Amino acid sequence: MTSLDHELSHALGEERAYHDSCRTALKGMIDGAGERVATGADVSASGADAEVLGYQFRSHAKELAELPEGPLFFGRLDFGTEDGAGDDGAGDLGAGDHAGQSYHIGRIRVSEHPASPPLVIDWRAPVSRAFYQARAADPQGVAVRRRFGWAPWSKGQPEDLTGLEDEVLRRAGPPGTVRADAAPGAILAGEIERPRVGPMRDIVATIQPEQDDLVRDEVAVSVCVQGAPGTGKTAVGLHRAAYLLYTHPDRIKRGGLLILGPNRTFLSYIAEVLPSLGETGVRQSTIEDEVARHPVRAEDDAAAALVKHDVRMAAVLRRALYGRVRNPVGPLEVPDGSYRWRVPAEELARIVADVREEAPPYAIGRERVRTRAVRLIQRQAERRAGVTNNAWLQKISRARPVSAFVNEVWPKVSPEEVVAELLSDPAGPADGILDADELRALTWSRRRSARTAPWSAADLLLLDEVAGLLERQESYGHVVVDEAQDLSPMQCRAIARRAGFGSLTVLGDLAQGTTPWAARAWREHLAHLGAPDAPVAQLTVGFRVPGAIVALTNRLLGTLGVDVAPATSLRADGDLRIEKVRDAAGMGAAVVDAVRAALPYEGSVAVIAADSDMARLREALTGAGLAPASPGELGARVTLLPASLAKGLEYDHVVAVEPATIAAAEGRGAHRLYVVLTRAVSRLHVLHSAELPF
Numbered sequence: 001m002t003s004l005d006h007e008l009s010h011a012l013g014e015e016r017a018y019h020d021s022c023r024t025a026l027k028g029m030i031d032g033a034g035e036r037v038a039t040g041a042d043v044s045a046s047g048a049d050a051e052v053l054g055y056q057f058r059s060h061a062k063e064l065a066e067l068p069e070g071p072l073f074f075g076r077l078d079f080g081t082e083d084g085a086g087d088d089g090a091g092d093l094g095a096g097d098h099a100g101q102s103y104h105i106g107r108i109r110v111s112e113h114p115a116s117p118p119l120v121i122d123w124r125a126p127v128s129r130a131f132y133q134a135r136a137a138d139p140q141g142v143a144v145r146r147r148f149g150w151a152p153w154s155k156g157q158p159e160d161l162t163g164l165e166d167e168v169l170r171r172a173g174p175p176g177t178v179r180a181d182a183a184p185g186a187i188l189a190g191e192i193e194r195p196r197v198g199p200m201r202d203i204v205a206t207i208q209p210e211q212d213d214l215v216r217d218e219v220a221v222s223v224c225v226q227g228a229p230g231t232g233k234t235a236v237g238l239h240r241a242a243y244l245l246y247t248h249p250d251r252i253k254r255g256g257l258l259i260l261g262p263n264r265t266f267l268s269y270i271a272e273v274l275p276s277l278g279e280t281g282v283r284q285s286t287i288e289d290e291v292a293r294h295p296v297r298a299e300d301d302a303a304a305a306l307v308k309h310d311v312r313m314a315a316v317l318r319r320a321l322y323g324r325v326r327n328p329v330g331p332l333e334v335p336d337g338s339y340r341w342r343v344p345a346e347e348l349a350r351i352v353a354d355v356r357e358e359a360p361p362y363a364i365g366r367e368r369v370r371t372r373a374v375r376l377i378q379r380q381a382e383r384r385a386g387v388t389n390n391a392w393l394q395k396i397s398r399a400r401p402v403s404a405f406v407n408e409v410w411p412k413v414s415p416e417e418v419v420a421e422l423l424s425d426p427a428g429p430a431d432g433i434l435d436a437d438e439l440r441a442l443t444w445s446r447r448r449s450a451r452t453a454p455w456s457a458a459d460l461l462l463l464d465e466v467a468g469l470l471e472r473q474e475s476y477g478h479v480v481v482d483e484a485q486d487l488s489p490m491q492c493r494a495i496a497r498r499a500g501f502g503s504l505t506v507l508g509d510l511a512q513g514t515t516p517w518a519a520r521a522w523r524e525h526l527a528h529l530g531a532p533d534a535p536v537a538q539l540t541v542g543f544r545v546p547g548a549i550v551a552l553t554n555r556l557l558g559t560l561g562v563d564v565a566p567a568t569s570l571r572a573d574g575d576l577r578i579e580k581v582r583d584a585a586g587m588g589a590a591v592v593d594a595v596r597a598a599l600p601y602e603g604s605v606a607v608i609a610a611d612s613d614m615a616r617l618r619e620a621l622t623g624a625g626l627a628p629a630s631p632g633e634l635g636a637r638v639t640l641l642p643a644s645l646a647k648g649l650e651y652d653h654v655v656a657v658e659p660a661t662i663a664a665a666e667g668r669g670a671h672r673l674y675v676v677l678t679r680a681v682s683r684l685h686v687l688h689s690a691e692l693p694f
């Protein structure tokens with residue numbers, strides 16, 4: 001055994017013992033939280049306090065009990081001493097309060113007692129930042145950064161520390177520093193290149209500096225991340241969510257945090273990441289689910305959908321709603337005992353005009369009109385009969401003539417009524433906004449009522465827009481929007497309403513825009529999202545797609561007509577194979593062969609093809625005894641996936657079938673193909689009988 005081996009095995013032994021003590025402390029934390037739940041109600045003074053305290057104890061105990069298993073730390077920071085022991089002459093080390101300290105960094109804080117110094121520091125704590133940001137040119141006080149390598153762990157088994165890697169940020173580290181047992185970055189490289197099966201995992205141990213900057217950006221600031229495929233946009237968004245929950249618990253938890261993804265398959269793929277970081281109370285949803293006031297029972301043709309997703313519909317809907325507001329036709333007369341109060345029509349008209357001008361939400365406007373009319377009556381009454389009281393005010397406010405007046409000038413209306421009437425006959429509100437073809441596309445084939453209309457997915461957006469005009473939407477504290485390039489302006493507006501008082505993290509890639517209304521530039525899109533000034537950061541270093549495949553997809557990128565930087569790859573491994581199949585009839589057999597050839601490798605295999613090819617390929621694979629799983633079945637060895645569902649997902653081995661058919665299937669087919677080809681973590685096998693479109 002060399003002295004280096006000896007040092008390493010000694011260090012490993014020490015760290016294993018330290019992990020054991022952390023495990024014991026965590027057990028103490030869980031038991032302690034459980035005990036407090038049991039005794040909490042007794043020790044507290046009043047019933048109400050007991051309830052609040054009990055709730056807090058229960059939530060904390062539940063959070064701890066739900067913590068996923070696994071190693072309790074992934075890194076360690078050794079800060080240098082201010083007096084420069086071991087200093088290389090770099091001057092002020094900037095270690096500050098941490099000089100000479102050593103901290104283990106993990107997913108959550110672990111301590112023996114709430115008041116005692118932590119054994120493990122939460123990765124989101126300010127001091128942990130140096131773990132992600134320190135580098136030789138700017139050590140931030142750190143002498144040594146240690147990364148730990150753990151064997152894959154399974155439920156109920158003790159964690160197994162297999163390696164550690166020290167990065168000495170100052171030439172001479174403190175005594176006892178272990179030099180890496182592997183090349184620098186081997187643990188990071190291993191993490192990036194590991195096979196993928198099952199749901200997405202957190203990247204907390206290996207967040208890169210430019211990702212960390214985005215994760216820790218100010219809560220009040222909305223940010224947009226434009227990133228090539230596999231650059232970690234989704235990962236950044238999820239870690240930012242966890243960071244904000246930790247750093248601003250009151251502000252974010254009060255409003256809540258919403259994560260929006262493109263579809264449920266994607267949501268189930270990312271569902272485990274936040275719980276693995278100890279955060280369970282986050283809503284993960286799609287914009288379709290957020291606006292689902294009714295089930296979708298109708299389908300729009302392409303032309304109708306295009307109009308309904310267009311931002312001009314916001315103006316049409318506003319007109320349709322406010323077209324109901326009228327000038328009073330006569331005075332308001334309210335009998336009151338022996339009196340009869342009278343407000344002339346001109347004064348009423350002024351009230352209506354003023355409230356319109358103030359532009360509150362429609363429902364508030366209605367009450368404002370009522371209140372102001374009643375106030376005029378009150379003034380008359382006080383002049384005549386002295387002071388009025390609350391009961392009198394209530395009586396007058398609800399008096400039949402007052403309600404009749406309000407209903408006449410500012411009628412009560414539901415979103416369903418507004419939209420059903422508009423789609424039955426949009427000519428008036430759309431006049432000068434939509435052209436004749438658009439009007440035709442928008443109009444229902446026959447008049448329908450608000451109660452019986454079958455709503456399409458896009459109609460639900462129109463309803464949501466009107467609901468937002470009627471009443472202010474409750475706002476989340478923060479909203480993370482993934483695959484944001486695909487949203488329509490009307491969807492963006494629905495999201496903006498949900499982040500009215502909060503901030504946004506907008507993630508996307510203009511090159512992966514596949515919807516007919518996908519964004520071509522961020523600035524306008526961000527304005528629809530209510531964050532016109534959000535800075536746009538670019539991520540270009542890919543963690544997923546290997547270099548050979550990126551070279552191919554960058555060629556395709558050049559044809560997509562979007563202004564985004566080409567991707568690079570951190571991965572030197574990986575394999576690209578392009579195979580010509582003699583004719584389309586032989587494609588099923590070729591796909592079966594390709595899957596068989598992929599199975600000896602570790603990891604997941606996905607066959608991705610045009611949606612229209614699904615049935616044929618499922619039959620071929622099942623017939624060959626390779627029955628494929630469906631997209632939502634995570635952890636499967638072989639999945640058959642329509643191109644339309646591939647976005648955001650990744651597989652070790654991708655068999656991409658007939659690119660020409662994928663590209664020809666829709667208006668933005670070339671973008672769809674770009675998405676499909678960038679799903680591969682290790683190997684991409686392209687099968688084609690038709691000419692390749694790149």
Ligand SMILES: Nc1ncnc2c1ncn2[C@@H]1O[C@H](COP(=O)(O)OP(=O)(O)OP(=O)(O)O)[C@@H](O)[C@H]1O
Pocket residue numbers: 191192201202203206207208211227228229230231232233234235236509512543544647648649650678
């Ligand atoms: N710092 C990192 N360390 C290790 N793995 C990382 C890191 N950043 C990202 N990854 C991994 O790279 C893969 C791609 O990340 P992610 O899905 O977040 O990228 P994306 O930009 O959202 O991709 P797409 O545009 O295709 O949706 C994931 O497996 C993720 O865990």
